[in-house]
Amino acid sequence: xxxxxxxxxxxxxxxxxxxxxxxxxxxxxxxxxxxxxxxxxxxxxxxxxxxxxxxxxxxxxxxxxxxxxxxxxxxxxxxxxxxxxxxxxxxxxxxxxxxxxxxxxxxxxxxxxx
Amino acid sequence: xxxxxxxxxxxxxxxxxxxxxxxxxxxxxxxxxxxxxxxxxxxxxxxxxxxxxxxxxxxxxxxxxxxxxxxxxxxxxxxxxxxxxxxxxxxxxxxxxxxxxxxxxxxxxxxxxxx
Numbered sequence: 001x002x003x004x005x006x007x008x009x010x011x012x013x014x015x016x017x018x019x020x021x022x023x024x025x026x027x028x029x030x031x032x033x034x035x036x037x038x039x040x041x042x043x044x045x046x047x048x049x050x051x052x053x054x055x056x057x058x059x060x061x062x063x064x065x066x067x068x069x070x071x072x073x074x075x076x077x078x079x080x081x082x083x084x085x086x087x088x089x090x091x092x093x094x095x096x097x098x099x100x101x102x103x104x105x106x107x108x109x110x111x112x113x114x
Numbered sequence: 115x116x117x118x119x120x121x122x123x124x125x126x127x128x129x130x131x132x133x134x135x136x137x138x139x140x141x142x143x144x145x146x147x148x149x150x151x152x153x154x155x156x157x158x159x160x161x162x163x164x165x166x167x168x169x170x171x172x173x174x175x176x177x178x179x180x181x182x183x184x185x186x187x188x189x190x191x192x193x194x195x196x197x198x199x200x201x202x203x204x205x206x207x208x209x210x211x212x213x214x215x216x217x218x219x220x221x222x223x224x225x226x227x228x229x
Contacts, residue, residue, distance in 0.1 A: 031216055032216050032217075034218060036220070041225075042222060042223075043118075043205060043220040043221055044205070044207075044218075044220040045220070046217060046218065046219060046220075049216075049217045089157070091218065101147070101162055101170055102147070102159070104149075104156060104157040105156075106156045
């Protein structure tokens with residue numbers, strides 16, 4: 001059974017800092033890994049999707065990396081802003097097709113202080 | 115603007131009542147997932163469908179929950195009878211099937227409170 005762990009559970013940083021969120025998974029037989037953002041009372045917004053054959057993806061100030069062999073992914077946020085405050089979740093889809101189900105971590109709640 | 119649409123957004127009901135939540139996946143997506151989110155358990159997969167056929171509903175309490183896709187544009191999740199422990203936010207997500215990236219797109223969720 002796939003287990004996904006996100007560390008830390010909560011993080012508070014001053015505006016402008018660069019930061020890294022971590023996601024680890026126990027089963028390396030994955031199809032993809034997806035990072036989401038969730039604002040309070042809202043749904044999940046997709047940030048980045050990394051296929052199992054890829055090492056990283058970038059979108060603006062966000063960079064996600066994937067190391068399948070070690071079962072780890074990181075989400076790097078550059079020059080953090082108060083608007084980045086949210087909960088960040090990673091989801092790992094198992095298997096070798098996109099028919100597998102995704103397992104979510106419990107998330108990291110980020111607070112960026114002005 | 116393609117999005118997953120869920121109704122109702124909020125539902126308050128009394129224990130024992132039937133609750134039906136609906137989801138309209140993004141047009142063209144053929145994979146639909148139902149997740150439940152609580153503070154204690156986080157996001158749990160309840161069921162998912164591909165081409166309207168259920169692939170996995172092992173996460174769903176079978177005695178009271180049922181999930182269906184009457185057609186490609188509608189997925190339903192029904193609870194009968196509802197219990198206070200069912201209080202949670204229920205999310206629907208959709209994506210493309212075979213040959214695509216497998217990216218998931220989520221709706222805004224249905225917040226259920228069972229009194």
